Amino acid sequence: MASAEPRSTQVDPELIDACRRGERDALERVLRQYSPAIERLLLRLAGPGPDLEDLLQRTMMAIVQAFPRFRGEAAVQSWMMRIAVNVVRQHWRVPEKRKRVKLGLVPVDDDVDDSPGADVLTDQRRQLTRLFHHLEKIGEKKRLAFSLHVFEGLSIEKVAALMGASKAATKSRVFWARRALMAKAKKDPALRPLFLGGEAQ
Amino acid sequence: MNTLSCKETQRLLAQRSSGLVEADRLRVELHVSGCDACSEYSTALARMVALVDGEANEPLSARARKRAIVGAVSAASDSGTGFDLGLEVEAQPRFRITWQLGAVAVAAAAVAAFFIMNDGDDEIGTTAAKPPPPGIALSRNDAPPPPGIALSRTDSSAKPGIALSRNDKPRLLSGKVVVAGIALSAAGSELTQTKGVSSRAGAELALADAHVVLGKRTTIDWSATSRRLRLRRGRVAVKVKSSERKLRVITPRFHVVVIGTSFAVTHRQVEVYKGRVKVLTPSGAVLAERLEAGSRWSMVPVGTRAVAPVKKVVDTAKLLRQARAALAKHQVGPAREHLKTAMAQRLSPAASAEAGTLLAEAALIEGKLAQATELYLRVAERYRNLSAGQNALYAAARLAAKRGSKPVARKLFKRYLERYPKGRFRQEAASNLVRLAE
Numbered sequence: 001m002a003s004a005e006p007r008s009t010q011v012d013p014e015l016i017d018a019c020r021r022g023e024r025d026a027l028e029r030v031l032r033q034y035s036p037a038i039e040r041l042l043l044r045l046a047g048p049g050p051d052l053e054d055l056l057q058r059t060m061m062a063i064v065q066a067f068p069r070f071r072g073e074a075a076v077q078s079w080m081m082r083i084a085v086n087v088v089r090q091h092w093r094v095p096e097k098r099k100r101v102k103l104g105l106v107p108v109d110d111d112v113d114d115s116p117g118a119d120v121l122t123d124q125r126r127q128l129t130r131l132f133h134h135l136e137k138i139g140e141k142k143r144l145a146f147s148l149h150v151f152e153g154l155s156i157e158k159v160a161a162l163m164g165a166s167k168a169a170t171k172s173r174v175f176w177a178r179r180a181l182m183a184k185a186k187k188d189p190a191l192r193p194l195f196l197g198g199e200a201q
Numbered sequence: 202m203n204t205l206s207c208k209e210t211q212r213l214l215a216q217r218s219s220g221l222v223e224a225d226r227l228r229v230e231l232h233v234s235g236c237d238a239c240s241e242y243s244t245a246l247a248r249m250v251a252l253v254d255g256e257a258n259e260p261l262s263a264r265a266r267k268r269a270i271v272g273a274v275s276a277a278s279d280s281g282t283g284f285d286l287g288l289e290v291e292a293q294p295r296f297r298i299t300w301q302l303g304a305v306a307v308a309a310a311a312v313a314a315f316f317i318m319n320d321g322d323d324e325i326g327t328t329a330a331k332p333p334p335p336g337i338a339l340s341r342n343d344a345p346p347p348p349g350i351a352l353s354r355t356d357s358s359a360k361p362g363i364a365l366s367r368n369d370k371p372r373l374l375s376g377k378v379v380v381a382g383i384a385l386s387a388a389g390s391e392l393t394q395t396k397g398v399s400s401r402a403g404a405e406l407a408l409a410d411a412h413v414v415l416g417k418r419t420t421i422d423w424s425a426t427s428r429r430l431r432l433r434r435g436r437v438a439v440k441v442k443s444s445e446r447k448l449r450v451i452t453p454r455f456h457v458v459v460i461g462t463s464f465a466v467t468h469r470q471v472e473v474y475k476g477r478v479k480v481l482t483p484s485g486a487v488l489a490e491r492l493e494a495g496s497r498w499s500m501v502p503v504g505t506r507a508v509a510p511v512k513k514v515v516d517t518a519k520l521l522r523q524a525r526a527a528l529a530k531h532q533v534g535p536a537r538e539h540l541k542t543a544m545a546q547r548l549s550p551a552a553s554a555e556a557g558t559l560l561a562e563a564a565l566i567e568g569k570l571a572q573a574t575e576l577y578l579r580v581a582e583r584y585r586n587l588s589a590g591q592n593a594l595y596a597a598a599r600l601a602a603k604r605g606s607k608p609v610a611r612k613l614f615k616r617y618l619e620r621y622p623k624g625r626f627r628q629e630a631a632s633n634l635v636r637l638a639e
Binding site (some may be wrong): 027028031032035036040043045048052056057060061063064127131149150151153154174175186194195 | 211212215216241242245246248249250252253254256258259260261265268269270271272273274276287355539619
């Protein structure tokens with residue numbers, strides 16, 4: 001499931017040069033190409049919610065601003081992912097009260113959604129909210145290592161490189177986060193269906 | 202066949218299955234199918250991943266995405282080319298100022314606290330500190346004494362910073378001892394007499410810098426001045442720090458001179474766990490010059506001359522553990538070495554079956570499927586009454602199916618079902634048989 005990483009050589013070098021020079025069209029083209037992957041990463045790290053668009057925009061801004069210093073040594077996507085990870089970490093560090101008020105995950109018009117599967121989707125959204133709620137209680141580094149390894153499917157080595165940590169430290173972080181999350185999830189009635197005996201949604 | 206521990210299995214499960222090599226996947230599958238806890242864990246984790254990847258985790262609309270891209274590019278263009286964010290995102294100015302003020306305030310508070318605390322404690326040279334974890338830093342000046350250990354202040358000529366030192370009077374740490382007809386059981390009690398200290402059910406003592414564990418029905422004499430511990434009967438285990446004055450354990454037939462180590466002594470035997478010791482006759486002749494960690498020295502029966510057969514104790518359980526750990530890291534060579542050493546010893550049937558299974562796994566990791574099948578079958582036939590035999594038969598059948606040799610796989614699955622009609626893999630074996638018949 002690990003995202004394929006196109007090497008920087010696969011992107012037109014002239015396009016990258018144009019991005020370095022800050023040409024608007026080139027930047028838009030590159031960002032449009034990589035935005036689905038970045039967004040997927042942000043979704044897996046931060047979960048759904050009103051902050052997602054904000055996070056994506058901040059990541060894009062950071063990418064645009066850092067482009068003049070992009071040397072092309074790493075794959076463009078890896079470089080962008082690293083920026084996204086830093087943006088998310090920065091976001092997690094902001095105290096909760098300074099973040100936007102969470103409006104909830106279920107849009108109002110879902111109340112009248114009587115399409116088949118709407119109930120299941122609502123349940124899943126509730127479970128997802130609870131899952132990210134428990135993840136928020138885990139320390140930043142552990143949570144990040146866990147999400148990148150388990151949800152994003154990156155290898156321990158890649159996670160370690162992304163986080164600037166050793167392999168052993170990353171392994172340990174994933175282990176403790178996994179353990180903490182499982183313990184919390186097991187006690188949560190909303191997440192019981194995820195465990196055996198409960199019915200999968 | 203459950204050579205993977207639950208911990209290792211769960212670590213491997215955390216990687217998405219596409220990140221696992223074939224051998225690991227098979228091992229994980231086998232473990233999970235026989236372990237309820239890991240099975241539950243695996244299901245929960247897979248469902249969590251599916252939830253995060255599912256449609257409930259709604260991505261942004263195309264419009265929102267476009268808005269984000271255009272907004273970012275416009276904002277960057279409007280702000281000129283002074284791009285200086287790098288990998289960091291700029292903090293809000295207000296936040297930055299608040300943070301700086303906060304840092305100054307914290308630093309000022311810390312300086313003030315330092316002066317206030319030093320003011321009151323200068324005379325005894327201690328500062329407030331957290332209690333140490335048990336067993337650590339007994340002589341540190343800044344730590345309050347752990348329960349049962351007395352701290353005494355040294356004379357005024359002592360260097361600042363080591364004003365408090367541990368009282369090295371012999372003490373009872375745990376258990377119950379009888380000394381001169383008086384029973385002591387309170388942890389921390391001082392032993393006023395150290396001759397004839399006996400323990401019926403075992404006890405722990407602190408004797409100078411040595412930590413001594415008395416075995417059942419053990420009696421010792423301790424002399425602090427000569428640092429000699431006489432073992433009258435029973436067994437003692439001693440852990441001692443390296444020190445200029447060597448501790449000596451005396452038995453009627455030999456003396457053990459300690460050179461910074463932990464070891465156990467009976468009247469017939471010395472076993473060294475760490476460091477090294479020297480064994481002497483009571484008259485001072487050397488019986489064993491250097492008894493290293495992991496070695497055991499025994500007296501020959503009474504009446505014959507004492508010799509020092511230094512025999513290396515081979516811990517086969519440890520070797521198997523090491524082999525398993527090496528295999529978990531796919532280090533086949535070291536794993537084979539451990540297994541070879543272990544198999545050269547006399548092994549219990551269970552240990553032998555495990556060693557055989559590990560050998561099969563080593564072959565599996567190397568991709569030698571035919572050899573792995575053969576090794577599994579060997580375990581399956583030799584230890585058919587053990588669960589390892591049952592697991593090995595199922596593994597062999599699975600491997601045969603994986604290799605595409607359907608008749609062999611069918612035969613093995615049938616054999617499994619005949620031999621273990623209530624076996625743990627009966628359902629999997631039956632469904633595999635049906636699949637192979639198709």
